[in-house]
Amino acid sequence: MSGVPQTLDADAVRSWCAGALAALGRERADIDAINVYPVADGDTGTNLYLTVESAARAVDAVPAGGDVAEVIRAMAHGALLGARGNSGTILSQLVRGMAAVLADGGDGDHLARALAAASDAAHAAVAHPVEGTVLTVARAAADACDGGGHLAEVATRAYEGARAALDATPGQLAALRDAGVVDAGGRGLVTVLGALVETLTGQAPSRPEPPAHPPVLAPVAEGCAAGDGPAYEVIYLLDAGDSAVERLKARLDALGESLVVVGGDGLWNVHVHVDDAGAAVEAGVEAGRPHRIRITHFDTRPTPPTAPSPAAEGTEAAEATPLPAAEPAGRAIVAVVPGEGLAGLCAEAGATTLLARPGEPPADDALAEAIRRAHAHEVVLLPNDTELREAAARAAVRARAEGIRVALIPTRAAVQGIAALAVHEPDRDFEEDVVAMTAAAGATRYAELAVAERQSFTSAGVCQAGDILGLIEGDVAVIGHDLTDTARTVLDRMLSAGGELVTLVVGADTPAALAAGLEQHVRTAYLAVDTVVYQAGEGAPPLLIGVE
Template identity: 70%
Template sequence: MPQTLDAAAVRTWCSLALEALGREREEIDAINVYPVADGDTGTNLYLTVESASQAVEAVFAAHETGSSAPAPADVVRAMAHGALIGARGNSGTILAQLLRGMAERLGDGDHLAGALRRAATLAREAVAHPVEGTILSVAGAAAQAAGASPQDAVRAAYEGARQALDATPGQLAVLERAGVVDAGGRGLLMVLGALVEAVTGEAPVAPVLAHVRHEIGDPGLEPCAGGGPAFEVIYLLEADDAAVARLRTRLDGLGDSLVVVGGDGLWNVHVHVDDAGAAVEAGVEAGRPYRIRITHFDTAAAPREREQVQRAVVVVVPGEGLSVLCAEAGATTVLARPGEPLASGELVDAIRRAHAREVVLLPNSAELRHTAAAAAEQARTEGVRVALIPTRAAVQGIAALAVHEPDRRFDEDVVAMTAAAGATRYAELAVAERQSWTSAGVCQAGDVLGLIDGDVAVIGADLAATAEVVLDRMLAAGGELVTLVLGEDVPDGDAVTARLERYVRDGYLAVDTLVYRGGRGSTPLLVGVE
């Protein structure tokens, strides 16, 4: 039996693991009661492995035109990197670290038993406060069993993991009360089963677990205690080791379920907190956070209810500050990355994370119209009722979210949100990167462009002065409220917004002004007029 993995075996492993998690995703979601009963562990593990598998396929695709196969070390490192950047949720983040640990040893030619031991060690080190009866216990048991049987490492690891998974309810009271095994551990068992099949060519016999709820949605499942943090915050972070050590300490004081995985300058950060903004700010202090995902927990809901709350809003935002703002309003957010178009799969992922029967989708960009429509159609095939409001700017999304009332009938809520978005004229102040022809004339590199409803209407040399002209044109048709969203990199940004607030107050007595911080990734200035 091979004691290490070649490139083809790694590829097969990823493919089989993804297939297995796809089959079991809903059932794993249904038994998810720890650390938060949010019913998404199976989905998170699936998406994590999907990202790993895509990275592996990209390596093979790059070698299709050549005569040689990819090196095993390149494939296992691609697998680990793909899992790191695509990790979702608590268990997905831990799985990414397990794969990283295996890749470290397999990439250096170590045997499978040594790789499994390194994986379990790294994963436990990544969790701020390890708890027994979780995916960590299952990983540790797999590594210990593999080390005791080096001639049959993968089968021994699988059997050790199976026994450890069966024991998890006796280690964690919340699992015992609910009558389930740990969801993350069950997902890991699927991944290890795929490894057995990839190495031996034979799939292991499906285990009969002593503690498994026999029917998804079993009414006997008890609610978990409420009172936990309100938000799950996940982001990728470019930072050095010293900065990450300080970040761990800072985040550990802000919340719980802290997992920080990665290395070599790239990290995946996962934490549950009440102050999502503080968690993101801590990342900014440590380095460069991006791909920020903030999910609002319904901590009062029972596990099954949390899987399908009645209604949710999914909103695309162009800056980290707006992501925090919308998440605090109860929305599930997707951060738009400059120069990196969103894929429909990312929006489908966000709709799944919302765990709702009904979802209102706010793309906040004309360029995302078809992408959002594709995501909505995919979600509908999964049984979710989705209404796509074609918002073209973040200020329209803010206006729609402000009138959202989840207790209203779905159609009435959608109509009210659509009307609020449609009644909001929008503008953007940006800086020209090069000389170009525009609808307002020729601009030079460095000029300030005032775009109203997507078209260049004003060309100026100063941000505040150009914004004043834009405001005059927009308010000429009337208005009651001006919304200003300031980007992070605007010099003297506070002075700019103070000047614009005074300008509106002095020139338009019946018009109020609201100011928000768009944060990193936002354009210099967004303007909305309602």
């Protein structure tokens, strides 16, 4: 047919992406209206539209003349970065699976294999695949064009197979049957495939008809999440390796449901429904570097403040003056700090501090007592030391048994705690505050300068007593003989990965010229990076460095 692409080349991919965005824009409201599974929150159409909008922006950024591999990979990468909701996250993986095959060829056989690869990738990304969802529709599309053929014919067979599977979804999921609708995510995928058919044939296929009557939704009790599932949807991008992501999947699977982890090559998009949003983000911090964190409460109505449990009666926490019932529960920050100067700094920011003296880390009892001393119903605990993680977790468990709501943010260094404190907003919802603080801490890379006490083997080689050790993220990265030179080398290594703000925390015995020299070095070599300096006082290492 004249004017119709014979292969899925770069121009055809651009046209498909733009067409899919336009089609989802037209059908977004209809898709939102039938969104009843896994959560009846009425946003599947919007999430799919925003996901494809991000893909379209990435495609538009590819210069004219780019080959099909460059354009289809841009589409997949853009979808990954902008994926929203359960269905949007799955759609991004479907596009990624297709891109891996279409980058090598755009004929009908490649398209058939691409759809099969997409279905396999999407099924693998979902922790517990369910029949009657977008996954079922994707599999049917792939099965319908098995064996390949002419490009337009393959696309048409895939669309027709998807349409048939979509129509059958109410018979596979009780929630759909009871509401009298088809799966919203599957409907969105049919729309995207319909845009592909229109690109390759020049004719738009008939679109699915909206339900004759509004879907019948189960009533939601006041103060509860929509339906009977978890209260929060948590989505974030994650920089992490494959093995760390596998561990993350296991932990998130235990925390909640609707778990989808898509991506690869060090960048992932994580989606999960949980009751403890802070724990879901904390798991991401342990796995790598989460960013672009989005938390959605499935019921936007305010939740009453958490009241102390009966177990708190007779404890110091229970003796604190209760807040009026109409007011939110009081909140406090408890931070472990390595120096008196930092203790004063954190106290000025409103935190209750616990001093960690050299060689004397606080024990469980001291941490639990600090939580009680904060006299608050809600407490955010910042251990600021990797070795305190287990003790902090035990202290948090004890405090929770006494009726105190405790969130443990796994800060591994004081500079991460400072970053978390900087974004703390006591009037914000507790979960949102914890997530913001966790994200700020996780986005802060940290380093420390220390003096070697004896000859030792390190990851950077053999050090001698008196050598200056530059530790980045807890591992010895630089062995030097001069404090200033070693500090500059460590700072340059950290900034080589980018950064906007450098935090320098200076110990009491550190020469005053060190911080000034490092500030000047940053101003000269990294024009867009700001620097802030804090005095840690007695008991702190010679220098702590944070890069955000």
